[in-house]
Amino acid sequence: MHEFTQQIVNGLSLGAIYALIALGYTMVYGIIKLINFAHGDIMMVGAFVGYFSLTLLGTNIFVAMVTAMLTCAVLGVLIEKIAYRPLRNSTRIAALITAIGVSLFLEYTVIFLLGPSQKVFPASAFPLKAYNVGGLSILNKDVFVFVSAVVLMLILQYIIKWTKTGKAMRAVSLDREAALLMGISVDKTISITFAIGSALAAAAGVMVGVYYNTVNPLMGIIPGLKAFVAAVLGGIGIIPGAMVGGFVMGILETMVSGYGNSLYRDAVAFGVLILILLIKPSGIFGEDTGEKV
């Protein structure tokens, strides 16, 4: 039982990271029905911005995170403007293929500029400490990741539920044409959605840097895909679903590593995807969209 609780505690921080990335996937899908496969790579760029903020500028971890979030917010808006907006009225498969193209573009631009090798997150930026709470060992990095992710999610919930911009985002995702008739600027709302989603991914990127200690140009692929599974698990387009899905995936992964074999953790993650698609493709929170007669 003690071992089990310890695994859950370990899984919470990883889950928080997946949840943050999954939120961006699900928000973008909600508003333009696009699976933004470049999303994991935006997280990678965020991790690198955080890395350079720590090493070159010598900032602390919080400033590094904010810098990464702002940079990636701009990057996300640019990607949408340049790559996705011209395709908004074409087929969904065209946009999806473009997203894969953007993903490869980001990965190999970073490799071209910085080389393919991994970089070590400076240990001085985050001196590790372990606490003992009721027999459970808790690392300060886990606390940092979990708490900052939860704070960001609360801010996001506030924006979406209570602000005019957040309401406009919901309106556009529910019915774009009706939103236009209300005088909502759909382009601007979509830009804001990309900015917020990308900023969350960047925060997750810096957290991954702290969590795994290294960053590399292809680091966005697997966490990106797992966060995608998390978003589908919760119900794509549904914000609380992405949060729950992220935590489930994180805890599941530490369970598989802890009780089974860590080599199987990716296989289990994608096994989950297959299972959802077989059993309930709309996800945990999704409503079954059977055709109404």
Next chain:
Amino acid sequence: MLVVKDIDVYYGAIHALKKVSINVEQGSIVTLIGANGAGKSTTLKTISGLIRPKSGSITFKGKEITRVLPEKIVELGISQVPEGRRIFAAMTVMENLEMGAFRRKNKADINRDIEMVFTRFPRLKERRKQTAGTLSGGEQQMLAIGRALMARPELLLMDEPSMGLAPLLVREIFEIIKDINSQGTTILLVEQNAKIALSTADYAYVIETGEIVLQGKARELMHSEEVKKAYLGG
């Protein structure tokens, strides 16, 4: 107030509107009647800026709005109750009304108008915290009208407000339309239900396959043989 002049609209190769001209006088109720697919909704969407006409012009209060963005058209004073209501089903009644006032800044004014909508539609007030999707069809239509009024329009475009409603409710909705008009809002009403539209409007246009084929005072059209045969069931 609104002058639509010779607009041509295409959907790909389909010529959806052919040289359509409509004139809406300030303070009046004008209706555009016609069968399904005749181009009624297309006309309203073009006025709201959702569709760009290939040629022709639209002027509102003397200002050309043909290529103006939808959000600016709302600001200029034209709002629309779209076909099928199109309320934001997963948002609350209150949030729907707030979205109607999206272009407006003055919070106190907006709150006063929300109260005005609630006075007009008391049932919406009772349900203001409910998600709009849980409302009945009639209540949803009221919400769609209230939401459009929240933009404080000078010209209200209404697309098939009778659609899917029981006859008693249709009458209620049309009483509301007359009342809104009597308080100074000009109305352009699109309807398949020619009978009730003609009995409500001052002036009417008949559209068939994208062309205006007939126009005149609503009272006169109601007695015209052509309209009787085609739209009023003999």
